[in-house]
Amino acid sequence: DWTVDRKSIQVCGGRKVDNFFANVRSSDGAVLGVVSDRYKVVQNVDAFAFTDSLIEGEVRYETAGSLMGGRKIWLLAKLPDTEIVGDKTEPYLCFSNTHDGSGAIRVCMTPVRVVCNNTLNIALNGAKRAWSVRHTGDIQAKLHEARMCLDKLAVYADQMANRSVTDEQIAKILDEMFPATEDMSDREKRNAEKARTEYMVCYFAPDILKFKGTAWGALNAMSDMV
Numbered sequence: 001d002w003t004v005d006r007k008s009i010q011v012c013g014g015r016k017v018d019n020f021f022a023n024v025r026s027s028d029g030a031v032l033g034v035v036s037d038r039y040k041v042v043q044n045v046d047a048f049a050f051t052d053s054l055i056e057g058e059v060r061y062e063t064a065g066s067l068m069g070g071r072k073i074w075l076l077a078k079l080p081d082t083e084i085v086g087d088k089t090e091p092y093l094c095f096s097n098t099h100d101g102s103g104a105i106r107v108c109m110t111p112v113r114v115v116c117n118n119t120l121n122i123a124l125n126g127a128k129r130a131w132s133v134r135h136t137g138d139i140q141a142k143l144h145e146a147r148m149c150l151d152k153l154a155v156y157a158d159q160m161a162n163r164s165v166t167d168e169q170i171a172k173i174l175d176e177m178f179p180a181t182e183d184m185s186d187r188e189k190r191n192a193e194k195a196r197t198e199y200m201v202c203y204f205a206p207d208i209l210k211f212k213g214t215a216w217g218a219l220n221a222m223s224d225m226v
Contacts, residue, residue, distance in 0.1 A: 002027035002070075004041050004099050009034065023099050025070060032071050033100025039135045042105055044073055047095045050107075051077045062092070071100040084111065085161040085216060104132040161216040170218060174199060199225050 003026045009017040023032045023041065048061075064075035079091035089111040096106045178192040178199075202208065203221035211217030 003043050003045075004032065006035070006039075006041060023101070025099075030069065032069075033098075033102065035101040035135070039101060041099075042097055042135060044097075047073065047075055047097055051075065051093060051095055068100075071102070072096065072098050079109075082111075084157040086210075087220075101135070104134050106132045157216060160219065161211060161214050163215040164213060165215050165218050166213070170203070173218070195225075 004023050005026055006021040007024050009020050009022050019037045020034055021037060021039070022034055023039075024030065025032055051061075060078040062076045062078055064073075066073045074094065074096040077093045077095075079093055081088065081090055083089065091109055091111045093107065093109050098104075174196045178195040180189045180192040184192070199221060202224040203212065203217065205221070205224065208217050208220050208224070211220065
């Protein structure tokens with residue numbers, strides 16, 4: 001329930017410091033940080049406005065708060081339920097920002113599969129679900145860019161569901177992730193074999209079985225295992 005104003009910095013004798021400003025909280029005059037003249041303030045209300053526009057419907061905020069005396073803020077919003085390649089998901093969006101100049105605006109989206117309750121950590125090629133931007137330039141244009149990137153999850157998920165993965169490729173992946181070499185102890189070898197077995201149990205789970213033989217199934221199995 002407060003805003004951040006940029007105010008000139010004064011030193012002893014009242015002399016102004018060029019090219020730097022203090023970010024001051026309107027409610028009590030507290031200095032949150034010192035920033036350059038290129039720094040663009042993104043108000044807390046802008047965070048909620050961004051999330052509202054991204055969801056374009058009724059927004060349910062799960063949590064929100066501030067840290068370090070208001071220098072950092074964050075919010076977590078529940079997006080409308082959706083289906084990704086036939087999987088029902090509950091997407092959540094997290095927005096975080098700093099007012100002290102120590103970090104960028106960060107936005108990330110995490111879709112949780114309802115059946116397994118796992119978090120899909122997908123490395124999206126080109127349109128990342130984790131996005132950040134510095135407090136410089138045209139902030140509104142950059143927020144629009146983030147919105148476009150976050151909306152492309154279903155496209156990449158569909159591509160993964162249509163990408164074949166053979167049993168030989170699965171075995172090679174497991175060999176790379178959980179190697180069992182001659183110089184390892186018997187205990188290390190057993191742990192590697194245990195991990196491989198745990199993965200295969202997830203890979204053949206009933207809710208993932210319909211995606212067996214695809215990159216989407218392989219990824220979900222690893223997420224469930226983790």
